[in-house]
Amino acid sequence: MTLEEKVKDIIVKVTKVKPEEVKNEAHLVRDLGVDSFATVELVAAFEAEFDIEIPPEDAERVDTVGKAVDYIRKKVEEKNN
């Protein structure tokens, strides 16, 4: 799986939405129903999968699937450099 596919797979598992709904432009809260509990679970799942740290303040600023993919990609690159 690519990084993007892994991110979207995690979102599907946590939110239980259909995979086809997890588009880059989908808003996590408005379109996918991600509440504060799901946010916490998503952060934990991303951290575990990609071995990165996501400060809670950063999590608040990531509001779409696309931004989540970009953020995690950046974090993974920082970790690998």
Added chain:
Amino acid sequence: MKVCIFEDETYANFYPLSLTRPVFELKCGYFTLRERIQTHLGTDKVCYFMRDYLASWFERYYGLPVNKMDSLMGDDVLFVNGRWLMQKDELKLEGEEEAGFFNDTLLYLRARKKTLQDIYSDNLNLREILTGLAENTKSKKIKVTLINYPWDLINNNASQMEKDFILLGRVGIKGTFPSGSFIEGDSDKIFIASSAEIEPLVVLSTKSGPIFIDEGAKVLSLTRIEGPCYIGRNSQAKGNIREGTYIGPVCRVGGGEIEETIIHGFTNKYHEGFIGHSYLGEWVNIGALTTTSDLKNDYTSVQVYINGELRDSGQTKVGSFIGDHSKTGIGTLLNTGCVIGVGSNVVAGGGVTPKHIPSFCWYLNQKFYKGSGLKGTINTAKVVMERRGVRLSSEQERILEEVFKITDGERKEMIARSRR
């Protein structure tokens, strides 16, 4: 004679309650341990020693010196261990130089001005000064009530409230007491302050002990209160409030049942659910139908997480110890002897919680998470406090930052375990 109330090295035994306050700010009976010491010694010429990160806020709060070595100079000093649940006439302010011990614990030490001057050095901390003084001072063994663990506060609470009612010497109904409400037992074991309000259909039972309802408190209809009990200033109480319960200032408490519990202040437990043999800190919110277990089904003694390990309390009845700013969600079932840290969020999702939930953790659906972190928790704290007209000071914010650092290791460990 100046009095110096000090915190000794056992403060971690009282975590999480002592993460945000010195041990001698914990309550038992109507007063904090500190207030009790000062009342019985009859002095307000006092200084205090505690962990450094607490000093700034508490110096502002007391308006008196905290952790100032030079405050020990210029006078004879009576050092008093803040864990002492001091009783009337147990210790005299004035007297000869001597060190009093209970087992191996230094309870008090009286030192003359000159003795202090001779031993004082800028390089010494309080513990070193006390050790040096004790080695060269006549010692005495005495037997007192020393608070060693959080459950000691609960176990002594009811008897202390009985004594404190007598100590305050305030009796009678000065506030409203409608004809549809009743006193069951001796009416001379009741005090209702002039600005307190009792609604109709309230039963106050003094058959087991006195009841003290302080200024601005309100007891809502269909409430039964069993003494010994204290309802604090500007608090609201309803439901079934059973013996041995202390409710501090500005609380909203009731619904369901509360028994043998200390609620420090500014805390809400307003809906159905049982809380027993517990100590709730400040700014705690207990969600509806949250229930503590305070008795194991096999009636064996309760293990409690103390200072990094599970310790046998030796007690059959132990509820929960909940640190400041923590919240429980609806329907949370708290395990027997559960310890919840500072700023935690517990949403147990149907199961019984684990024994220990570290500070600043979210416990959600049987797993630990880092939740909204330090900043998110502080932001929530500010909103909660503003609802009661209180501002979170910069010093209090720094205390929470320090607590976050102190509890970092245990929090990371529990989160890591959840991911395995």
